Structure formats: structure tokens, C-alpha cells
Amino acid sequence: MGLSESFIAQKFAITERDLERYLAEALSSGGEYADLYFEYLSTTSISLDESIVKSANQGVIMGVGVRVILGERTGYAYSDDLSPERILKAASVAGRIAATSATQPPLNLRELDRKWDLYPVVQAPTDTPLNERVRLVQRADEAARAYNPRIFMVHASYLDSLRHVLVATSGGQLTHDRQPLARLNVVALAREEGSPPHRGFHGGGGRVGLEFFLEEKTPEYFAREAARQAIVQLEAADPPAGETVVVLGPGWPGILLHEAVGHGLEADFNRKGVSAFTGRIGQQVASPLVTVVDDGTLSARRGSLNVDDEGCPTARNVLIENGVLRGYLQDQLSSRITGAQPTGSGRRESYQHIPLPRMTNTFMLAGESDPEEIIRSVDKGLYCPVFGGGGQVDITSGSFVFSASECYLIESGKLTRAVRGATLIGNGPEALRHVSMVGSDLQLDEGVGICGKEGQNVPVGVGMPTMKIDKMTVGGTAQ
Amino acid sequence: MKSSLEELSLELVRLARSKGAEEVECTVSEGEEFSVNVRMREVENIKQAGSRGAGLRVLLGQQSGSAYTSDLSREGIDRMVESALAAARVATTDPHAGLPDADTLGALPGELGLYSKDLEQLSEETKIRQALEAEEAALSFDARIVNSEGGSFSSHLSSTAFANSRGFSGSYRTSSCSISVVPVAREGSSMERDYWYTLSRSHAALESPAEVGRTAAGRAIRRLNPRRIATQKAPVIFDPRAARSLLDHIFESVEGNAIYRNASFLAGCLGNKVASDHVTVINDATIPGLFGTCPFDDEGVPSRRTVVIERGVLKSYLLNTYTARKLGLKTTGNASRGLSGNAGIGHGNFYMEPGPQPAPKLIESARNGLYVTELMGFGVNTVTGDYSRGAVGLWIENGELAYPVSEVTIAGNLRHMLLELEAVGDDLEFRGSIASPTLLIREMTISGQ
Numbered sequence: 001m002g003l004s005e006s007f008i009a010q011k012f013a014i015t016e017r018d019l020e021r022y023l024a025e026a027l028s029s030g031g032e033y034a035d036l037y038f039e040y041l042s043t044t045s046i047s048l049d050e051s052i053v054k055s056a057n058q059g060v061i062m063g064v065g066v067r068v069i070l071g072e073r074t075g076y077a078y079s080d081d082l083s084p085e086r087i088l089k090a091a092s093v094a095g096r097i098a099a100t101s102a103t104q105p106p107l108n109l110r111e112l113d114r115k116w117d118l119y120p121v122v123q124a125p126t127d128t129p130l131n132e133r134v135r136l137v138q139r140a141d142e143a144a145r146a147y148n149p150r151i152f153m154v155h156a157s158y159l160d161s162l163r164h165v166l167v168a169t170s171g172g173q174l175t176h177d178r179q180p181l182a183r184l185n186v187v188a189l190a191r192e193e194g195s196p197p198h199r200g201f202h203g204g205g206g207r208v209g210l211e212f213f214l215e216e217k218t219p220e221y222f223a224r225e226a227a228r229q230a231i232v233q234l235e236a237a238d239p240p241a242g243e244t245v246v247v248l249g250p251g252w253p254g255i256l257l258h259e260a261v262g263h264g265l266e267a268d269f270n271r272k273g274v275s276a277f278t279g280r281i282g283q284q285v286a287s288p289l290v291t292v293v294d295d296g297t298l299s300a301r302r303g304s305l306n307v308d309d310e311g312c313p314t315a316r317n318v319l320i321e322n323g324v325l326r327g328y329l330q331d332q333l334s335s336r337i338t339g340a341q342p343t344g345s346g347r348r349e350s351y352q353h354i355p356l357p358r359m360t361n362t363f364m365l366a367g368e369s370d371p372e373e374i375i376r377s378v379d380k381g382l383y384c385p386v387f388g389g390g391g392q393v394d395i396t397s398g399s400f401v402f403s404a405s406e407c408y409l410i411e412s413g414k415l416t417r418a419v420r421g422a423t424l425i426g427n428g429p430e431a432l433r434h435v436s437m438v439g440s441d442l443q444l445d446e447g448v449g450i451c452g453k454e455g456q457n458v459p460v461g462v463g464m465p466t467m468k469i470d471k472m473t474v475g476g477t478a479q
Numbered sequence: 480m481k482s483s484l485e486e487l488s489l490e491l492v493r494l495a496r497s498k499g500a501e502e503v504e505c506t507v508s509e510g511e512e513f514s515v516n517v518r519m520r521e522v523e524n525i526k527q528a529g530s531r532g533a534g535l536r537v538l539l540g541q542q543s544g545s546a547y548t549s550d551l552s553r554e555g556i557d558r559m560v561e562s563a564l565a566a567a568r569v570a571t572t573d574p575h576a577g578l579p580d581a582d583t584l585g586a587l588p589g590e591l592g593l594y595s596k597d598l599e600q601l602s603e604e605t606k607i608r609q610a611l612e613a614e615e616a617a618l619s620f621d622a623r624i625v626n627s628e629g630g631s632f633s634s635h636l637s638s639t640a641f642a643n644s645r646g647f648s649g650s651y652r653t654s655s656c657s658i659s660v661v662p663v664a665r666e667g668s669s670m671e672r673d674y675w676y677t678l679s680r681s682h683a684a685l686e687s688p689a690e691v692g693r694t695a696a697g698r699a700i701r702r703l704n705p706r707r708i709a710t711q712k713a714p715v716i717f718d719p720r721a722a723r724s725l726l727d728h729i730f731e732s733v734e735g736n737a738i739y740r741n742a743s744f745l746a747g748c749l750g751n752k753v754a755s756d757h758v759t760v761i762n763d764a765t766i767p768g769l770f771g772t773c774p775f776d777d778e779g780v781p782s783r784r785t786v787v788i789e790r791g792v793l794k795s796y797l798l799n800t801y802t803a804r805k806l807g808l809k810t811t812g813n814a815s816r817g818l819s820g821n822a823g824i825g826h827g828n829f830y831m832e833p834g835p836q837p838a839p840k841l842i843e844s845a846r847n848g849l850y851v852t853e854l855m856g857f858g859v860n861t862v863t864g865d866y867s868r869g870a871v872g873l874w875i876e877n878g879e880l881a882y883p884v885s886e887v888t889i890a891g892n893l894r895h896m897l898l899e900l901e902a903v904g905d906d907l908e909f910r911g912s913i914a915s916p917t918l919l920i921r922e923m924t925i926s927g928q
Contacts, residue, residue, distance in 0.1 A: 045820075046569075047821075048571075049740065050740075051571075052571045052573050053569065053570045053571040054543070054570065054571070054573055054576070054821060055543055055544070055545060055566075055570060055820055055821040056544050056545070056566035056567070056569050056570055057544070057545040057546065057547070057566060057819055057820045058545075058546045058562040058563070058565070058566055059534075059546055059547040059548060059559075059562075059818075059819065060547075060548045060549065060550055060555065060558065060559070061532075061548075061549045062549055062550055063530070063549060072521065072523065073521070073522055073523065073524065074523065074524035074525070075524070075525055075526075076524060076525070076526040076527075076528075077526070077527055077528050078528040078530070079528065079530075080530045080531060080532075080549045080550075090528065093527055093528075097525040097527060097603075098525070130565060130566065130568075130569045131569050134569045152741070153740050153741060153742065155740065189740070189741065189742055189862065191741075196744065196862075196863060197741055197742065197862055197863075198862065198863060199742065199860065199862045199863075233863075239867070239890075241710050241888075241890065241924045241925075241926040242710035242926050242927070242928075243710070243926075243927075243928055272518065272626070272628065273626055274626055274627075274628050274663050274670075274672065276670065352528065352530065354524060354526065389856070389857035389858060390856075390857050391856060391857075392855045392856045392857070392869070394672070394855065394871075396628075396663055396670055396671060396672040397670065397671050397672075397702075397705075397885060399855065399869065399871070399885055399886050400855075400869075401855045401856035401858070401868070401869035401888070402856065403856055403857055403858035403867065405860075420863070420865055421858065421860065421865065421867070422858065422867045422888070422890065423856050423858035423867040423868055423869055423888050423890075425855075425856075425869045425886055425887070425888050425926075426886070427886060473886065473887070473888065473926050473927060473928075474888075474926060475858065475867040475868070475869070475888025475889070475890045475924075475926045476867065476890055476924070476926070477867075477890045477891060477892075477924040479710065479712075479924070
């Protein structure tokens with residue numbers, strides 16, 4: 001892969017010499033490290049409700065971010081104008097605000113010898129005819145309505161993007177990547193005559209081509225699940241309040257791991273000593289049944305990247321191994337400061353943002369228990385297979401929450417009745433100590449996750465097998 | 480005289496019309512941002528940059544399509560126009576789609592205090608110094624403040640122009656700046672953080688950095704060594720910062736899209752008693768100097784004041800042109816969008832009117848219950864009103880704040896919470912466009928141990 005294969009280098013006639021000149025300008029005030037992040041992002045969104053395609057929207061965002069590091073200090077500037085003068089200006093500003101004394105290291109860019117492509121999508125969805133994509137939301141609408149006559153409102157939306165990036169660093173690294181991403185969302189509302197409506201939501205996608213929605217996970221698949229969830233809610237009772245045994249279903253409930261441990265293991269928080277996990281590497285922080293990894297190298301997943309947003313190859317990073325805390329997620333700045341090995345976890349929302357250590361696809365490895373056996377083992381508890389909303393964590397105290405949207409009471413080893421959603425709350429370094437059974441049914445989520453940190457949103461994945469936690473607080477209303 | 484952005488928006492409207500669009504709306508914006516983060520008395524990072532973008536919405540009959548770009552070259556603009564037209568061709572004819580009627584278009588007259596020149600002249604050194612001062616005040620407040628996630632100063636200057644094919648065009652500039660601090664307190668094995676901030680449209684009106692730092696530090700310290708409490712039903716008080724989220728939920732439940740889709744527990748409740756007599760909720764985008772103020776909404780309708788709930792009775796939804804047509808009502812001037820797309824609905828200054836009593840009186844009258852200072856998570860369903868969120872705060876014992884509490888949830892239903900809203904404090908202040916005084920809710924379920 002040469003620079004000649006970079007969309008951005010071609011479109012804006014950028015040569016290696018240009019990049020070297022920009023980096024030299026960035027370092028001309030004395031910075032130790034600089035990088036350039038060029039981005040060209042094309043997006044499409046299509047929205048349907050009341051069976052009407054009410055809007056389609058297409059857009060282009062482009063720009064370059066220049067970062068300069070000196071010690072622990074970062075200077076950052078960006079430009080949405082990719083002319084050499086404006087890039088040099090941004091480089092100069094970033095350099096000046098990061099540093100004050102001048103030294104000039106030599107620079108020689110080498111292209112990363114990348115032989116892999118985790119998302120070799122021949123035609124990105126963004127490049128397919130619009131009417132084929134419009135058809136996806138129409139099919140979702142039809143399927144959700146056909147599922148049950150009590151479905152009275154369907155809101156389907158489809159979003160895709162194609163991001164081209166080019167990263168050059170003063171460490172000599174030069175990489176580029178083409179990152180397709182697509183998702184389909186379906187919200188269905190159900191109503192019984194004379195009673196209030198209930199909502200169901202399902203969606204998914206990944207770094208995939210349009211064929212994913214035509215062959216693997218169809219609009220009908222997402223629509224029926226959204227409709228099913230809404231119908232279940234019609235019969236659901238008030239959720240319980242207080243501490244109980246909780247069994248989490250496989251897949252998206254893995255958001256527990258993202259909140260309970262993932263954020264607390266991001267290197268910036270630990271370098272600064274503000275995480276509840278600071279200084280706990282090597283300690284037992286979870287049941288020996290628990291092994292959690294963050295893996296950016298999975299094929300076609302929403303959270304996957306060939307290279308992170310600092311040009312570093314992504315990796316499979318073990319966070320917790322048999323209950324023992326193993327490692328942090330590093331970005332360039334944190335690994336420079338602490339001397340830790342990079343983990344390929346430096347990510348940013350766009351060229352306007354400073355990279356931070358972030359998760360990719362975070363999940364727990366499968367255990368040995370039969371999922372049905374896990375339910376049978378519970379005398380009284382709550383089974384939570386569907387989590388509609390997101391979660392949140394206070395990394396300093398370790399408190400985290402995540403919100404179930406569909407739950408069932410477990411009584412004497414059987415699922416007895418559906419209850420409505422509730423927030424579950426726990427403490428990161430404590431909660432996973434109470435894991436007593438881990439199922440053999442590891443699933444990754446469908447591909448809708450968005451993680452927010454310091455105002456920056458990035459796509460992520462989560463996953464988990466069925467798992468039993470002996471003690472967790474459920475925020476319902478029934479006592 | 481029209482600004483250059485406004486001229487550009489008019490030119491883009493003409494261009495789209497010449498390429499075949501029957502109706503056009505165009506937004507152009509540009510902005511400059513500066514931010515500095517300091518941590519443990521050192522500068523951690525500084526960011527400085529500017530950006531521009533343009534967006535179009537076009538109508539072909541009653542099919543609507545949109546496009547946006549940050550590439551304002553000739554090629555980029557042509558691509559945007561083509562993209563918007565292509566998008567419109569695949570949309571369905573929607574009988575309610577269209578621009579606002581010409582007689583509803585316009586802008587508020589007069590000076591709204593949205594832009595302050597003092598930020599143009601403010602030096603980088605001053606911004607860095609104030610971030611450092613704020614963090615220093617937190618770090619030196621108490622020996623238990625041992626660490627910090629930092630202090631920051633940020634400022635934005637931006638300009639927005641909007642034009643449509645029905646003859647409206649307008650533009651305005653805004654400025655804003657803020658100082659925030661996130662100190663970390665430790666005592667024994669307990670580690671807690673909290674934050675505080677000040678923000679304003681002018682530098683002169685910011686609160687002092689030291690005051691922000693001290694307030695943040697005080698909030699972090701009072702969270703140390705929290706207890707968990709038994710699961711129970713009890714009164715819950717939301718401090719003004721936490722109470723803002725309830726106003727968010729009320730907004731989501733009265734905005735026109737949720738109403739016509741029947742996706743709100745307040746749909747169909749116009750004229751009904753939906754809250755206690757203590758509750759009056761206002762949307763007002765005309766108050767000079769505030770963050771929710773603007774001369775016109777994002778489809779060119781003048782901003783106004785709307786009483787949403789008056790002494791417990793639902794008086795008005797918040798609507799744009801589209802949702803108003805769907806519901807057979809008139810727009811309330813609440814259209815909101817980014818650069819492109821069909822307009823959604825946003826709020827101006829959206830707040831609950833203050834009551835007669837100071838917050839300590841509310842705490843006293845609750846006797847025993849939870850005083851909430853921070854909420855966590857997304858467990859709120861405005862379709863059903865079901866409410867379940869993580870909470871952090873202080874336990875109220877015999878009418879006084881007694882000890883910190885964490886890792887609990889509070890749960891109920893927004894419908895009942897509003898009807899059982901027992902008292903509203905007198906402490907309304909705007910830190911952003913949503914604001915609430917202290918609120919007391921008679922009873923919620925608290926889940927703990």
C-alpha cells in the first residue's frame with residue numbers, strides 16, 4: 001500500500017515531502033512529537049416514519065488536525081481548508097502553543113507495511129445508489145407493521161459513512177485507511193386500545209457493505225425484534241427494587257464491561273491517578289471466571305480499526321484475565337509518558353479532536369456453563385436480556401449504571417413474567433467479584449454502540465456470554 | 480448591511496434554485512474555538528482553530544432532501560447542491576412538508592446581547608491564567624483535595640446565517656466562554672470527584688475562577704465516604720444542577736415530534752392537569768444575554784416566549800412548522816437543526832419558574848429523604864414516563880443534610896413525579912439554556928442495599 005493508494009493523498013495531491021514539511025513546521029518551536037490527521041468523511045442518513053421517507057441527507061466533512069507534544073503538554077490546531085498555506089498555519093499554531101524552545105530533529109516518513117484489512121468492503125454503502133438504501137428503511141417499516149396489528153408507529157433510520165484518513169507522525173510512521181460504517185435502527189411503538197404506548201428498539205450494522213443488510217442481518221430481522229420488544233412491554237409489570245441476583249443475557253448487556261471496567265482502565269485516567277483501578281494491576285478485581293478483552297482487530301465489527309487514529313495498529317488487549325487486572329488501554333501520549341507499550345487505543349471523533357485512549361470492541365470470553373442451567377440455578381432473581389439505553393461510569397468512585405429495557409422475573413429457576421426496564425447500579429472494582437456463572441454462549445452486540453468521553457463520540461462494540469451476578473442493585477419500583 | 484455569511488447563504492439559495500430546487504433553506508456557519516486544559520498546575524493542552532460549513536435543504540414538490548459540506552470550494556458546493564437534489568428525489572411526497580408560511584417569517588428586533596467584544600480581545604495568557612487560578616483554588620481549598628482532572632477555560636465565537644427561498648435571510652453572531660474545574664478528593668480509601676463551572680456570553684460576566692474552584696472542591700469533599708442506604712420509598716430533592724435533567728425530560732415529552740408520533744406520556748394532554756400547582760414551565764428564547772436566546776429559529780421564525788405548563792396545566796407543546804402542521808397548530812418558533820436536514824425541535828431558555836421558599840426550607844420539610852446532586856445513566860423512557868436513574872447525593876435526616884450517599888437508584892414515573900412535585904425552591908439561575916430551581920418530589924423508590 002503506497003501513498004498513491006491513499007484517497008486523501010490523491011484527491012489533494014499530497015506528497016510525502018509535503019507531509020514532512022508540515023511536520024517540520026509543527027516541530028519548529030521545539031515540540032518532541034507531532035502528528036497530522038487528515039480526514040475526509042462522507043455521510044448519508046435516511047429517516048422514515050409514518051411509512052413516509054421524510055428526509056435523506058448527505059454530507060462531506062474534511063480537514064486536518066495537527067498535534068504537537070512536548071513532555072505532557074499538547075498543542076492542537078486544525079483546518080478545514082487543505083491548502084498548504086492553511087496546513088502550515090495550523091502546524092505553526094499547534095507547535096507554538098505546545099512548545100517554546102527550538103530544536104529540529106530529522107524526519108523521514110516510512111509507510112506502515114500493512115498487509116491486513118479488517119473491512120475489505122468492495123463498495124462502501126455510502127457509494128451505493130441512494131434508492132437501494134431507502135429500500136432498507138421501507139422494508140423495516142413494512143416488517144414491523146406486519147409483525148403485529150398493535151404496532152401503530154414505526155420510525156426507521158439508516159446511517160452510513162465512509163471515512164478516509166491519512167496519518168503521518170514525526171516518529172516516521174505514515175498510514176492511511178478507508179473506514180466504512182453503516183447501521184440501521186428501528187423504533188416501534190405498540191399500543192393496546194385505551195392504554196399508553198410502549199416502545200421497542202433494535203438496530204445494528206458494522207464496517208460492512210450493503211450486502212450485510214441484504215443477506216446477513218436484514219431490515220426484517222431488526223424490525224421484527226423492535227416490534228417484539230414493544231409488544232412484550234404491553235404485558236410487563238413494574239420492575240423490582242433492591243439487591244437481587246441478576247442474570248444478564250448475551251451480547252449487548254456486555255455494556256456492563258464497557259462501563260464497569262473498560263473506562264476505568266483507560267491509561268489517561270490511570271496515569272493521572274484518578275481511576276478507581278489506579279495501581280491495581282496484578283490484583284484480583286473480579287471472579288476467576290472473568291476474562292475481559294478489548295479487541296480492535298475483529299473483522300467488520302463496528303469498533304474495529306486497521307490502525308487507530310494515531311496510525312498505530314490495533315490489537316487484542318487483555319484487560320482482566322481470570323479475574324486479575326492485566327493492563328491499560330494506551331494512546332500515544334500516555335505510552336510516551338509512562339513508557340508503556342502502545343495498545344492501538346488512540347482514537348478521536350474527528351480531525352477537530354485531540355486523541356484519547358478509548359475502547360474498541362470490549363467483551364468477556366465465554367465460560368463453561370450452559371445458559372439454561374444458569375437460569376435454573378436461580379431461586380429468585382432477575383433475567384435481563386435486552387438493554388435499550390446506554391450506561392455511564394464515574395471512573396473515580398467506580399460507580400456505574402446501565403439500563404435494562406426488557407427483564408423477566410426468575411422464580412424457582414424459571415422465567416415467570418416480564419417486567420419493564422430499570423437501571424442497574426454497581427461499583428466497577430467490586431461488581432465482577434460477584435460473578436458466579438459464565439455461559440458458553442459469547443455473543444457480540446449487533447453494532448449500534450456509541451461511546452462518549454470528554455465530548456467525543458466514537459463507535460464501539462461490546463459483547464458477553466450469559467452471566468450470573470449474585471448481588472446487584474436493581475432500580476425498579478416494586479418492593 | 481448583510482454579513483458576508485448571509486450573502487453566501489443567499490447565493491447558495493439562488494444556486495440551488497437555478498439547479499432545479501423549488502424551495503430552498505440554507506444555513507452557513509463559521510466559528511473559532513480556543514480551549515486550554517490545565518492539570519496539577521501545569522498546562523496540559525491548548526487547542527485553537529476555526530471552521531466553516533454550509534448546509535442546504537431543498538424541496539421538489541413535497542419531497543425534501545438535504546446536504547452539507549465543510550468543503551466550500553466551487554466543487555464542494557456543487558457537490559452539495561447535487562447531493563441535496565438527489566436526496567430529495569428518493570424521499571416520499573409528504574403532504575405536510577414545506578417551508579414556513581411567508582407571514583410567519585422574521586427576526587426579533589433589538590440587541591439580544593449574544594455577542595461580546597471583550598472575548599475578541601482576551602489574551603491567551605489571561606485564559607491560561609484563569610484556568611490555573613480556578614484549579615489552584617480547588618487544590619488549596621482543603622488538604623483532602625489531593626488530585627485533579629484539571630481546570631479549563633474555553634471560548635467560542637461563531638456566526639450563523641440562514642436564508643430561504645421565501646425571501647427570508649438573517650444572520651447573527653454569538654460568543655461564549657466558560658471556566659470549569661474537576662477536583663478529586665480523597666480520605667482513606669474513599670476517592671470522589673465533582674465539578675463546577677461558570678459560563679457566559681461575555682468574559683466580564685463570568686464568575687471568578689477562584690469561586691468556581693472552591694465550589695467544585697466543596698462539592699467533591701462532601702461526597703467522601705458515602706454510605707449505601709436501605710431500599711425504601713422516601714421524598715427526593717433535586718438540587719438545581721440535578722433538576723435540570725428533569726426539565727430535559729419535560730422538554731423531550733412536549734416537543735412536537737414526540738407528540739405527533741404519540742411517543743410521549745404527555746401526548747394528547749393539552750389543557751390537562753399534568754403537574755402539581757407548583758409547576759410552571761416556560762420556554763423563552765427572547766431573554767437578552769442568555770444561552771437559549773436567538774433572533775429567529777432555524778427556519779426563520781422569530782423567537783418567542785411560550786408558557787408550556789402553567790400551574791400544572793399543559794398549555795402548549797413546542798413546535799416547528801412541520802409538527803405544527805401535523806397537529807393542526809401554529810409553530811412556536813422552536814425549529815432547530817445543524818447545518819442541514821429537516822428541522823427538528825429545540826428549546827430556547829427552558830426553565831421552571833421559582834417558588835417562594837429557599838432550598839433549606841425544602842430540605843427541612845422533607846424531614847427524611849434523599850438530596851440528589853448528580854444523576855447517572857439513561858434510564859428514562861419518555862414514552863411511558865418510566866424513570867430509573869443512578870443517583871449520588873446526601874441523606875436528609877430530621878430535616879438536615881446528614882451524610883453522603885452513593886450507588887443508589889431513584890425510580891418512579893415522570894407522570895407521577897410531576898403531579899407529586901411538592902415544592903419548588905426560589906433558587907433559579909441560568910448556567911446554560913435549561914434551568915431549574917431546587918425541586919422536592921413527595922415520594923420515589925430508592926434502591927440500595
